[in-house]
Amino acid sequence: MIRKMIISDIVKVTQIESKVLGNTLGIDFLYDELNVNPFAHYFVYLINNEIIGYIGFRIYDDSAEMMNFVISTNHQNQGYGQELFDYCLEYITKLNVKNISLEVRKSNTKAKRFYTKNGFLKAYTRKNYYENEDALVLMKEV
Template sequence: MLFRAMLPADLDSVVRIESQSPSPWSPSSLLEEYNCPRGFQYVLLDGNLIVGWCALTLLDFEAELLKIAIDKSHRGQGLGQLLLKEALAHLEAQNVCEIFLEVRSHNTPACRLYAKNGFKQVGTRKNYYQNPADDALVLKKTVVNN
């Protein structure tokens, strides 16, 4: 597996993975996020095939994990853990102190992944998600203690 920064040529593969999500980002949203000056996007490759991706935003010493997604055909193999581990290492190298994220309350695999990696719930956003409706759990992890 190879973890690297996303390139413009990767957008079609990321759109394919996003289409499998209950809340997919549109191609225009992906391109907008790619062009965000504070944004960082990474892909995970198995050979030449992109099997996962993530998006982060850095704000001084805080970061937000905006998205982490694994291709359906590659789920259940620990790739979400690998992608998250690499993203957290990137943030640590940037001297980020805390990382926040929102996750669907009914997304049990993602909630387990984040809990396993030290994220703690710090809030709830009622009815945050649509199609299907769900609450967002707001999670936080301390990455580096300054």
């Protein structure tokens, strides 16, 4: 089941982020996104009432910026990420979003493969975006 993220989801989401990504956007950041930021749209994927992943966007006018997207390690490669992404793509299309952008670590081949498969193209590189690693900025027209 996919639903909008709520405050009580934050701790579990940050635990998944830390385990899978080695870092997290942080409890305070996510709390502010859900409570303060009117442009934030976050969703969680649940199996048997347990959060297995989430995705978050900021939507400004006709553009969306993906803030983070993660599926727990033991649920990867089973189609859950694709299902969550497709759900959000349909959601943002209804809000008249015309393009999506995101940053991905240059070394994250699994994520780059997923985004390429879903129609994202490299726009440019942000040097040392992740402390000591470059980020690729990818874009997709919706």
